[in-house]
Amino acid sequence: MAETSYPQIRIVPARFLTPDTAEDLLNEILAKTGIRRIVLNGPRVPEIVPYGPARGTPNVVAQRREIEVQGETIKLQVQVGTILIELEDASPIPEIRKACETVLTNFPFTLQEGRFMRSSMTMTDYAKYGVVEDERILGMVDPKSKTRPVILQGNR
Amino acid sequence: MAYKPQYGPGTSKVAENRRNQMNPEVKLEKIRDVTDEDVVLIMGHRAPGQAYPTAHPPLAEQGEPDCPIRKIVAPTEGAKAGDRVRYIQFADSMLNAPSQPYQRTYVEMYRFRGIDPGTLSGRQIVECRERDLEQIAKDLINTNLFDPARVGIRGATVHGHSLRLAEDGMMFDMLQRCVLEADGAVKYVKDQIGVPLDKKVAVGKPMDEKWLGENTTIFHVLGGNPYRNDAEYIEYIQRIHSLRTKYGYMPKE
Numbered sequence: 001m002a003e004t005s006y007p008q009i010r011i012v013p014a015r016f017l018t019p020d021t022a023e024d025l026l027n028e029i030l031a032k033t034g035i036r037r038i039v040l041n042g043p044r045v046p047e048i049v050p051y052g053p054a055r056g057t058p059n060v061v062a063q064r065r066e067i068e069v070q071g072e073t074i075k076l077q078v079q080v081g082t083i084l085i086e087l088e089d090a091s092p093i094p095e096i097r098k099a100c101e102t103v104l105t106n107f108p109f110t111l112q113e114g115r116f117m118r119s120s121m122t123m124t125d126y127a128k129y130g131v132v133e134d135e136r137i138l139g140m141v142d143p144k145s146k147t148r149p150v151i152l153q154g155n156r
Numbered sequence: 157m158a159y160k161p162q163y164g165p166g167t168s169k170v171a172e173n174r175r176n177q178m179n180p181e182v183k184l185e186k187i188r189d190v191t192d193e194d195v196v197l198i199m200g201h202r203a204p205g206q207a208y209p210t211a212h213p214p215l216a217e218q219g220e221p222d223c224p225i226r227k228i229v230a231p232t233e234g235a236k237a238g239d240r241v242r243y244i245q246f247a248d249s250m251l252n253a254p255s256q257p258y259q260r261t262y263v264e265m266y267r268f269r270g271i272d273p274g275t276l277s278g279r280q281i282v283e284c285r286e287r288d289l290e291q292i293a294k295d296l297i298n299t300n301l302f303d304p305a306r307v308g309i310r311g312a313t314v315h316g317h318s319l320r321l322a323e324d325g326m327m328f329d330m331l332q333r334c335v336l337e338a339d340g341a342v343k344y345v346k347d348q349i350g351v352p353l354d355k356k357v358a359v360g361k362p363m364d365e366k367w368l369g370e371n372t373t374i375f376h377v378l379g380g381n382p383y384r385n386d387a388e389y390i391e392y393i394q395r396i397h398s399l400r401t402k403y404g405y406m407p408k409e
Contacts, residue, residue: 014320015321015322016320018322043319043330044330046330049331054349054351059331059332060332061331062335063332081320106323
């Protein structure tokens with residue numbers, strides 16, 4: 001079970017981010033210490049058209065690219081709209097705010113503190129996923145998804 | 157006395173824009189010049205230059221039954237020729253798009269003949285005979301009812317009308333049918349259902365924020381036109397709501 005005592009923040013830019021901006025922002029944020037988990041949320045941009053008359057054909061999106069964050073390659077499956085971050089303690093929040101201010105210069109953003117990830121399974125989770133062995137990914141991704149979380153080594 | 161439609165209540169700019177779009181006596185402002193061929197490519201129902209496939213023989217050939225209604229109503233060109241029924245669908249961003257689904261349906265019903273519009277929260281589809289549709293679609297794209305960035309021509313996978321815009325000001329589209337190019341023009345790279353096009357189809361430059369704010373037909377606090385500022389509109393809606401709630405289908409005061 002994810003510990004409930006860790007502080008979490010949510011960064012919501014006023015515009016959806018391009019992969020370039022998302023990459024810059026993540027590199028700025030992840031250069032700070034004390035980040036446990038991070039989720040990139042946004043509307044999905046799948047590689048194959050999932051439904052409709054063009055179903056099954058490749059979804060060519062000019063902007064799509066893999067981003068390089070802290071030496072790891074991340075395949076973006078969404079257009080980044082919201083970033084959820086879990087921290088070890090509240091001390092890096094001002095630095096993260098500063099990082100956002102450095103990168104998101106053309107439009108405003110909000111940075112909120114609160115609880116944004118699941119801390120325990122809901123009944124619906126049990127119905128959908130059964131018992132989830134790796135509870136660290138609860139509330140981050142679909143536990144049945146074959147793609148695994150990217151693990152960044154951190155800078156400690 | 158002949159009935160004179162009022163089109164809608166309200167004293168605000170938004171209300172005025174709604175009335176102007178609906179009123180067939182007000183000419184829609186022509187802003188861009190998308191050609192017939194471009195419209196055909198974007199819709200993707202037939203190849204440009206291809207003859208119109210038919211659903212039935214031309215009316216002149218098939219012999220019409222003796223019907224008083226058919227004597228009153230003149231068929232449209234498409235109906236006369238027996239064209240198939242085809243569609244165009246628009247998704248309009250809530251962030252100051254120049255038209256909105258309900259508004260579009262009103263506009264089309266006042267301005268065009270032989271159409272079957274369908275209205276949903278984030279998209280609006282209009283169906284009619286193919287050659288009529290091409291004329292109507294051209295009007296809808298070339299005039300002030302359309303903005304290349306905030307309005308999408310989307311036959312399927314329309315999601316995006318209520319989302320934030322992308323960094324370049326384009327409305328989210330999972331299939332990214334249109335792209336804002338470096339020259340500032342928006343170009344369609346896929347047809348309305350998401351099948352890639354052989355060539356890019358330009359639909360002009362996105363309108364600026366000022367124009368969008370002045371020409372929008374949506375009340376939106378973030379767009380700069382809050383609904384609460386239009387007291388007449390609120391009074392009208394409250395009256396309708398009250399009559400409906402109190403008297404159901406027999407409204408009286």
